[in-house]
Amino acid sequence: MRSYKEKSSGQKKIALERIETLFNEANEVFKKNKILANRYVELARKIAMKYKVRIPSRLQKQFCKHCYKFLMPNLNCRVRLKDGKVVYYCLECKKYMRFPYNKEKKIKKIKL
Numbered sequence: 001m002r003s004y005k006e007k008s009s010g011q012k013k014i015a016l017e018r019i020e021t022l023f024n025e026a027n028e029v030f031k032k033n034k035i036l037a038n039r040y041v042e043l044a045r046k047i048a049m050k051y052k053v054r055i056p057s058r059l060q061k062q063f064c065k066h067c068y069k070f071l072m073p074n075l076n077c078r079v080r081l082k083d084g085k086v087v088y089y090c091l092e093c094k095k096y097m098r099f100p101y102n103k104e105k106k107i108k109k110i111k112l
Contacts, residue, residue, distance in 0.1 A: 015051040019044045023059050026070045037070040067093035
């Protein structure tokens with residue numbers, strides 16, 4: 001059985017930078033070439049998995065959790081607010097993703 005070799009912090013930092021640039025490129029290219037934008041997201045996910053780095057939460061909201069397509073509001077994604085959550089509806093795979101947006105409300109409920 002192989003033992004796991006921990007990646008250095010320098011490698012993880014470089015991986016995060018590459019993930020950021022891939023998402024920026026996907027954002028610029030999306031209107032011209034959706035296939036290429038989806039490929040950039042796929043590469044960013046592979047880098048994150050290889051180096052065991054979490055994709056930042058602001059970037060996680062830019063791709064579908066089910067089909068891993070790059071999401072651009074009003075073009076292939078519908079965004080709604082409902083019950084303290086932001087609801088993303090992917091028009092590619094017809095599935096929903098929900099993200100909480102009001103943390104202050106939750107903290108107040110817990111304290112009461």
